[in-house]
Amino acid sequence: SQKIEQNSEALNIQEGKTATLTCNYTNYSPAYLQWYRQDPGRGPVFLLLIRENEKEKRKERLKVTFDTTLKQSLFHITASQPADSATYLCALTDSWGKLQFGAGTQVVVTP
Amino acid sequence: DAMVIQNPRYQVTQFGKPVTLSCSQTLNHNVMYWYQQKSSQAPKLLFHYYDKDFNNEADTPDNFQSRRPNTSFCFLDIRSPGLGDAAMYLCATRSPGQGNQPQHFGDGTRLSIL
Numbered sequence: 638s639q640k641i642e643q644n645s646e647a648l649n650i651q652e653g654k655t656a657t658l659t660c661n662y663t664n665y666s667p668a669y670l671q672w673y674r675q676d677p678g679r680g681p682v683f684l685l686l687i688r689e690n691e692k693e694k695r696k697e698r699l700k701v702t703f704d705t706t707l708k709q710s711l712f713h714i715t716a717s718q719p720a721d722s723a724t725y726l727c728a729l730t731d732s733w734g735k736l737q738f739g740a741g742t743q744v745v746v747t748p
Numbered sequence: 749d750a751m752v753i754q755n756p757r758y759q760v761t762q763f764g765k766p767v768t769l770s771c772s773q774t775l776n777h778n779v780m781y782w783y784q785q786k787s788s789q790a791p792k793l794l795f796h797y798y799d800k801d802f803n804n805e806a807d808t809p810d811n812f813q814s815r816r817p818n819t820s821f822c823f824l825d826i827r828s829p830g831l832g833d834a835a836m837y838l839c840a841t842r843s844p845g846q847g848n849q850p851q852h853f854g855d856g857t858r859l860s861i862l
Binding site: 680 | 853
């Protein structure tokens with residue numbers, strides 16, 4: 638069966654450092670991979686999308702890589718700020734736009 | 749601002765008492781989704797609409813139903829809620845086209861069962 642794994646332990650990081658999150662998957666060939674941010678009691682908010690034939694995508698302080706051979710995506714937040722504290726969800730997407738989410742990794746940025 | 753609005757934000761119902769959750773959107777997206785998310789878990793897709801075409805996930809319980817009377821509104825009906833149905837219910841929309849369009853989520857309805 639399809640499986641998406643994100644680190645369930647919270648990532649505690651000091652302000653200004655780079656946070657790196659991992660998303661691994663098995664038994665799936667996604668057309669796209671998306672990252673969302675979710676704050677407590679709120680819905681997920683879209684951050685970045687990367688296609689299967691792209692290696693890397695950047696948006697401001699965010700960077701996503703996608704390795705379809707390793708079946709892994711890395712999500713980086715550079716120069717992290719306390720406002721970046723949230724849970725980050727990766728989601729595999731088929732060509733019809735149907736999302737399958739991971740459980741997310743909580744990031745805590747301390748001043 | 750164009751958005752996805754879910755009402756109510758918090759809903760309490762009794763075991764076995766039918767409940768309806770609502771979602772409206774001003775994005776004019778033709779694809780709408782309902783997800784169930786339990787604490788510290790991944791959002792789980794229940795069903796989605798492509799226009800009026802309804803698509804049920806294979807493992808969605810039978811007591812979950814949905815209605816979409818028009819593009820803007822979508823409802824989730826839980827006919828006989830059990831304690832295991834306590835969760836956050838998220839509505840999302842997406843513009844048409846291939847899967848390279850992001851989904852836009854509402855802030856959810858947190859359902860509690862007494």
